[in-house]
Amino acid sequence: xxxxxxxxxxxxxxxxxxxxxxxxxxxxxxxxxxxxxxxxxxxxxxxxxxxxxxxxxxxxxxxxxxxxxxxxxxxxxxxxxxxxxxxxxxxxxxxxxxxxxxxxxxxxxxxxxxxxxxxxxxxxxxxxxxxxxxxxxxxxxxxxxxxxxxxxxxxxxxxxxxxxxxxxxxxxxxxxxxxxxxxxxxxxxxxxxxxxxxxxxxx
Numbered sequence: 001x002x003x004x005x006x007x008x009x010x011x012x013x014x015x016x017x018x019x020x021x022x023x024x025x026x027x028x029x030x031x032x033x034x035x036x037x038x039x040x041x042x043x044x045x046x047x048x049x050x051x052x053x054x055x056x057x058x059x060x061x062x063x064x065x066x067x068x069x070x071x072x073x074x075x076x077x078x079x080x081x082x083x084x085x086x087x088x089x090x091x092x093x094x095x096x097x098x099x100x101x102x103x104x105x106x107x108x109x110x111x112x113x114x115x116x117x118x119x120x121x122x123x124x125x126x127x128x129x130x131x132x133x134x135x136x137x138x139x140x141x142x143x144x145x146x147x148x149x150x151x152x153x154x155x156x157x158x159x160x161x162x163x164x165x166x167x168x169x170x171x172x173x174x175x176x177x178x179x180x181x182x183x184x185x186x187x188x189x190x191x192x193x194x195x196x197x198x199x200x201x202x203x
Contacts, residue, residue, distance in 0.1 A: 001160040003152075006032065006125050006169040009132075016132050022165055023133045028052060030141050030155050032169030033067070034096045034123045035177055035195065036148035037155050038138035039163070043077065043109030043116075050108075052137060055162050058144040064109040064137040065098050065117040065180075069130035074118060077135055078104040085183065093120035094127065096178040096195035099188070109137050115184050125169060140177065150174045 009016045022029065026048040029040040039055065041048035043066045053060045068074055071086060079086075081101040089099055098119040103110060110116045121127060121138070130136060140148035141155055141163075149155045150172040155163070180192035190198055 001156055001163050001166055003156065003166045003168055006129070006167050009129060009167070011128070011132070016129075019129075019165065019167070020132055023136070026051075027164035028055065028162070029136070030149075030152075030159065030163045030166045031126060031129070031136065031138065032123065032152075032167065032172050033121055033126060033138055034173070035175050036150045036172050037141040037152070038067075039141050040136040040138060040167075043107050043135055043137050046108040048108075049137070052139065055159070056139065056142070056144050061111055063111045063113055063115075063117060064139045065119065065178075066109055066135050067119050067121045067126065067130060067138040068135045069120070069127045073130070073135050074101075077107065077116065077118070079116065079118065080104045081183070089183070090120075092196070094122045095120070096122055097198065098178040098180045100180070100182045100184055100191070102184055117180060119178055129167070148174075148177070 026045050030037050031040045039052045079101050098117050100115050100117045103114050103116050106112050142148045152168045176194045179194035179196040179198050182189045182191050
């Protein structure tokens, strides 16, 4: 495992260019998010996505959530939600709110489904990183059924032989995961209550 401090990944830096090359080559990263560390790969890279499933010990039928920096990256992924739907959700983003939206075509990270769970994270250093790397998966860094990892030292001890690069942002806050909302139905349905308050009656 190579360990890189997130503050060294300044725009235009050699460290950032190397990390972008790692993502394009199919490397598995550990990245800090609003609550815990996540496993990050290019969501369109089938080989890299399969590495994430294997690392977690999780069946490949359950999709991986994806984090993006901006609206343009949603379009690059093939998100097919109407403009007014995206307008609505961008009034909340960046936020710990993950929203399942329809896709024009399935991606490896969507596990064959024509929908993808996406979020603009409430973590400015991560958004800066995503501007350079493009969209990344951000499923929690843990074995399936175990607690998410919020300590980079523990991440290195537990996953040092399986994760290629640890983006060290220090200890993360922990706490509940992002709220997961299914916006392929109307009104949207809460699939997982979490850090973002989304009342079930909200339309």
